[in-house]
Amino acid sequence: MGRIDRIAEPWGTRTPYGSGETWPVRVDTHLAEGVDAESVDCWVQTASILHSNGDAMDIAVKDNRMVGVRGRASDRVNHGRLGPKDLYGWQANSSPDRLTRPLIREGGKLVETDWETAMDRVVARSKALLAEQGPSALGFYTTGQLFAEEYYTLGTIAHGGIGTNHVDGNTRLCTATAAEALKESFGCDGQPGSYTDVDHADVIALYGHNVAETQTVLWTRMLDRLAGPNPPKIICVDPRLTEVARAATVHLAPRPGTNVALMNAILHHIIANGWVDQDYIQAHTVGFQDLEKEAAKYPPALAAEITGVPAGKIEEAAQILGHAERLLSTVLQGFYQSNQGTAAAVQVNNINIIRGMLGKPGCGILQMNGQPTAENTRECGADGDLAAFRNWSNDAHIKDLARVWNVDPMSIPHYSPPTHLMQMMRYAEDGSIRMLWVSGTNPAVSLPELRRIRSILAQDRLFLVVQDIFLTETAQLADVVLPAATWGEKTGTFTNADRTVHLSEKAVDPPGEARPDLDIFIDYAHRMGLKDKDGEPLVKWDSPESAFEAWKECTRGRPCDYTGITYGKLRGGSGIQWPCNEENPDGTERIYADGKFWAHPEYCETYGRDLITGAPVDPTEYKALNPEGRAIIKAAEYVPPHELPSQEFPLQLITGRTLFHFHTRTKTARAPELQAAAPDVWVEVSAHDAGTYGFAEGDLAEVATPRGSVQAKVRIGGIRDGVVFLPFHYGYWDTPGRHEPDGAGRAANELTITEWDAASKQPIFKTAAARISKVRSGDGPAPAPTNTASAPAGDFPAEARTRGIPSALADEEIPGQGTHGPADGNGGSGTDEREAQL
Amino acid sequence: MKLGLVLEQLHRDEDDLAQHLLRVSERHKVDHEIYHLARDLAKWSQQHVREIAAIAGRYGRELDPEPKGENTLLEKIREKGSELVGRDAEAGLLLLRDLREAYIKACGVSADWELVAQAAQGIKHMDLLEVAQRCHAQNLRQMKWANGKLKESATQILVS
Numbered sequence: 001m002g003r004i005d006r007i008a009e010p011w012g013t014r015t016p017y018g019s020g021e022t023w024p025v026r027v028d029t030h031l032a033e034g035v036d037a038e039s040v041d042c043w044v045q046t047a048s049i050l051h052s053n054g055d056a057m058d059i060a061v062k063d064n065r066m067v068g069v070r071g072r073a074s075d076r077v078n079h080g081r082l083g084p085k086d087l088y089g090w091q092a093n094s095s096p097d098r099l100t101r102p103l104i105r106e107g108g109k110l111v112e113t114d115w116e117t118a119m120d121r122v123v124a125r126s127k128a129l130l131a132e133q134g135p136s137a138l139g140f141y142t143t144g145q146l147f148a149e150e151y152y153t154l155g156t157i158a159h160g161g162i163g164t165n166h167v168d169g170n171t172r173l174c175t176a177t178a179a180e181a182l183k184e185s186f187g188c189d190g191q192p193g194s195y196t197d198v199d200h201a202d203v204i205a206l207y208g209h210n211v212a213e214t215q216t217v218l219w220t221r222m223l224d225r226l227a228g229p230n231p232p233k234i235i236c237v238d239p240r241l242t243e244v245a246r247a248a249t250v251h252l253a254p255r256p257g258t259n260v261a262l263m264n265a266i267l268h269h270i271i272a273n274g275w276v277d278q279d280y281i282q283a284h285t286v287g288f289q290d291l292e293k294e295a296a297k298y299p300p301a302l303a304a305e306i307t308g309v310p311a312g313k314i315e316e317a318a319q320i321l322g323h324a325e326r327l328l329s330t331v332l333q334g335f336y337q338s339n340q341g342t343a344a345a346v347q348v349n350n351i352n353i354i355r356g357m358l359g360k361p362g363c364g365i366l367q368m369n370g371q372p373t374a375e376n377t378r379e380c381g382a383d384g385d386l387a388a389f390r391n392w393s394n395d396a397h398i399k400d401l402a403r404v405w406n407v408d409p410m411s412i413p414h415y416s417p418p419t420h421l422m423q424m425m426r427y428a429e430d431g432s433i434r435m436l437w438v439s440g441t442n443p444a445v446s447l448p449e450l451r452r453i454r455s456i457l458a459q460d461r462l463f464l465v466v467q468d469i470f471l472t473e474t475a476q477l478a479d480v481v482l483p484a485a486t487w488g489e490k491t492g493t494f495t496n497a498d499r500t501v502h503l504s505e506k507a508v509d510p511p512g513e514a515r516p517d518l519d520i521f522i523d524y525a526h527r528m529g530l531k532d533k534d535g536e537p538l539v540k541w542d543s544p545e546s547a548f549e550a551w552k553e554c555t556r557g558r559p560c561d562y563t564g565i566t567y568g569k570l571r572g573g574s575g576i577q578w579p580c581n582e583e584n585p586d587g588t589e590r591i592y593a594d595g596k597f598w599a600h601p602e603y604c605e606t607y608g609r610d611l612i613t614g615a616p617v618d619p620t621e622y623k624a625l626n627p628e629g630r631a632i633i634k635a636a637e638y639v640p641p642h643e644l645p646s647q648e649f650p651l652q653l654i655t656g657r658t659l660f661h662f663h664t665r666t667k668t669a670r671a672p673e674l675q676a677a678a679p680d681v682w683v684e685v686s687a688h689d690a691g692t693y694g695f696a697e698g699d700l701a702e703v704a705t706p707r708g709s710v711q712a713k714v715r716i717g718g719i720r721d722g723v724v725f726l727p728f729h730y731g732y733w734d735t736p737g738r739h740e741p742d743g744a745g746r747a748a749n750e751l752t753i754t755e756w757d758a759a760s761k762q763p764i765f766k767t768a769a770a771r772i773s774k775v776r777s778g779d780g781p782a783p784a785p786t787n788t789a790s791a792p793a794g795d796f797p798a799e800a801r802t803r804g805i806p807s808a809l810a811d812e813e814i815p816g817q818g819t820h821g822p823a824d825g826n827g828g829s830g831t832d833e834r835e836a837q838l
Numbered sequence: 839m840k841l842g843l844v845l846e847q848l849h850r851d852e853d854d855l856a857q858h859l860l861r862v863s864e865r866h867k868v869d870h871e872i873y874h875l876a877r878d879l880a881k882w883s884q885q886h887v888r889e890i891a892a893i894a895g896r897y898g899r900e901l902d903p904e905p906k907g908e909n910t911l912l913e914k915i916r917e918k919g920s921e922l923v924g925r926d927a928e929a930g931l932l933l934l935r936d937l938r939e940a941y942i943k944a945c946g947v948s949a950d951w952e953l954v955a956q957a958a959q960g961i962k963h964m965d966l967l968e969v970a971q972r973c974h975a976q977n978l979r980q981m982k983w984a985n986g987k988l989k990e991s992a993t994q995i996l997v998s
Binding site for chain 2: 133134136137165415416417419422423426427429430432610612613614615616618639642754755756758
């Protein structure tokens with residue numbers, strides 16, 4: 001057993017392996033001070049809730065308290081490994097400032113009350129609004145962090161009971177484009193690839209996907225391939241010098257907002273050289289001619305001018321992609337949250353499609369997401385889709401869903417696509433949504449253009465209900481606050497980015513009167529008297545397991561078929577990938593094998609949208625284009641970002657995540673090891689731009705856009721010239737302003753633009769024109785991590801490099817290799833040295 | 839040959855559609871998707887105006903290659919106005935009116951392009967046919983956008 005500082009070494013020790021081999025096990029454990037594994041009362045099964053990778057773990061419980069976590073060696077996703085957020089994040093559960101009682105607004109102030117009073121108030125307002133205006137007055141905004149059972153219940157209540165079209169999740173901010181890109185290319189959501197494709201791939205291409213920080217364990221898997229025999233080539237598209245970029249064979253750093261031009265040029269070079277699988281294209285796809293025509297307009301030399309990436313590099317990347325035998329492509333926010341998100345992500349799909357690289361080991365696409373349970377928000381109908389990937393514009397699907405819920409089809413709103421979040425905010429702004437119920441998310445920090453968002457949420461005429469575990473910035477604006485239980489305090493299932501379903505069991509009781517989200521939703525349904533068409537309660541389940549059984553029935557025969565999964569089957573072993581049913585009792589590792597898709601007009605989830613205008617494709621048009629349900633190759637022209645640099649705002653601002661935090665830090669800031677690793681906001685600039693503006697490392701700068709300004713210390717790093725980066729985690733709950741700036745702004749979203757992709761409706765966080773100026777000289781380095789994409793570019797004091805506080809030491813156990821250190825030559829730096837650093 | 843007349847009409851209609859889309863954009867700045875998309879789609883029509891003018895000479899028509907510009911001062915006033923009425927539900931009705939108008943104008947342009955394409959096939963003028971096919975395809979996307987937005991926006995505005 002080795003001890004290692006997992007803040008200084010976020011990916012831990014290497015366990016190299018070769019192509020086609022099984023990824024070795026490494027079990028990571030972190031226990032509270034003074035607790036050892038033998039003294040733990042019990043280990044309770046779950047998976048990680050602070051990112052989307054779905055790392056399976058057990059929670060250590062002692063005296064009805066969480067005392068640590070340990071990775072599950074038998075699980076297909078992580079083979080025992082855990083990331084830093086998993087190792088330390090659990091401590092937030094027992095934070096003393098958890099919400100323990102409901103709150104209601106009295107005389108302008110939030111005061112404690114009991115559940116009866118709080119729920120009465122919510123129900124009374126709901127009923128009054130339904131009587132006065134109807135369902136269009138009510139909106140529900142949920143998250144990517146509840147469980148499948150809870151989303152399904154919420155979706156059933158909102159779509160089937162209240163009858164409102166206004167249901168979405170904060171998955172709109174993180175995964176809407178992943179879903180839309182899959183729908184556009186394959187007619188249906190559903191991740192084509194599997195994490196095991198990493199074990200086989202000879203080329204891994206990561207598009208705007210800083211996997212080293214967003215899914216650390218998936219990156220660990222890639223690092224272990226890179227450290228082994230016959231390592232894969234890595235292609236990285238990212239304007240920052242991320243850890244992925246450092247490891248890449250080719251790193252392309254385009255100007256923000258130009259991804260479609262870049263992708264079209266790559267496709268141009270691949271097609272022009274004939275590196276395509278004509279048989280596959282002929283047999284399994286439609287639309288290739290359109291792509292040929294469009295890509296022909298983007299020779300690498302032209303794209304070089306648009307993107308700022310040298311033509312030679314574009315050709316080099318295309319050559320590697322064009323010669324790959326097993327190509328794994330992954331995509332994340334660098335594409336999704338940028339200009340033309342869906343169009344760019346679809347072009348990634350196109351590369352795998354025209355090369356016939358789908359559904360085979362190593363040949364996959366991972367359109368990733370950022371949140372642990374985002375996939376369930378998508379499946380369960382809580383994110384602007386209908387349950388189990390049913391098609392809102394297919395009457396037969398509506399009829400079928402009405403059968404499952406035993407309601408009249410007309411009571412399920414399907415006259416237009418479900419309302420997306422940014423439109424819901426607009427309706428709240430124009431006063432037509434008058435009650436908004438926010439569960440498990442923090443729009444007052446996470447949405448673009450915060451001044452506008454705060455002014456919408458703070459309106460007297462909007463009745464705001466917030467269901468959360470802490471008094472977030474959003475909760476402070478609420479009329480009613482409902483204290484919720486979280487991970488480890490309730491039971492349910494959730495599904496990661498490669499379709500792996502995990503069971504997460506209750507380990508300890510929630511604090512005070514906090515209740516599981518499932519119980520809160522069911523209580524609301526009963527108090528509202530929501531009934532099916534026979535007068536029976538609409539929500540017929542009363543526990544996580546009965547909710548899961550109901551959800552399974554809803555998925556029967558649909559792509560995300562859960563009917564072969566039970567809680568019993570999920571207990572003990574590994575997570576299971578859907579579809580899991582009678583035909584696939586052990587789940588399905590890769591979908592779309594043999595060129596079979598879920599795109600048939602009668603079966604598909606959507607008929608798609610125009611990638612530029614967002615206009616829905618008419619059903620008849622889709623049937624004519626794709627009668628047999630093949631993969632759809634969709635081309636798109638490059639359209640420049642709407643907000644381009646100007647004299648006044650000469651730079652481009654992008655925002656993003658750091659390895660050590662999640663979202664608005666509600667949990668990670670309450671884990672001392674994580675908070676110490678990235679304690680405050682910073683701004684990254686290139687060495688060249690630092691010279692232009694006269695910045696030294698650690699100087700205080702003001703970053704401004706037409707919408708506001710933020711002050712942050714300068715990190716001089718490896719970012720593209722002309723681009724500045726702000727992490728989006730830092731809001732106001734731990735500042736004097738509490739929910740808004742008190743003086744200078746700190747939240748990156750003070751600056752971002754209100755704009756979204758027309759097809760996926762995902763906001764554009766990564767293309768805003770900005771300026772930067774010096775406020776004053778600094779007295780030390782910026783509070784940015786040094787072992788991530790924010791690593792300093794030049795000389796840097798060794799003592800200021802990122803390392804853990806003493807409690808950050810975690811255990812690593814590699815079977816057959818009791819301890820490990822510098823001598824074992826596995827490519828990791830030694831534990832001895834690391835311990836010495838502490 | 840009456841083709842020149844049709845091209846002149848089309849030139850006017852495309853210009854008119856571009857102007858209308860710009861007005862829609864200005865008037866609904868607080869509806870951000872409409873603001874941005876209407877401007878982008880206006881550019882398509884402005885490009886069509888240039889292409890029609892470039893080819894119309896061969897059919898005896900001298901047409902202005904420059905689409906009518908925007909009145910920037912007026913635009914700013916409209917945008918400000920949009921921000922001021924942005925919290926008024928009545929602005930929704932104006933939005934439906936404007937989208938309906940955009941849809942109808944785009945339909946008219948579509949019919950014009952069909953006439954041009956028919957004529958071009960009749961006289962076997964392949965370059966004119968190519969222009970017609972390319973521009974008409976974009977015009978149909980403008981039409982579907984306006985129609986889609988109209989459907990998507992109608993319910994909330996009309997029942998709230």
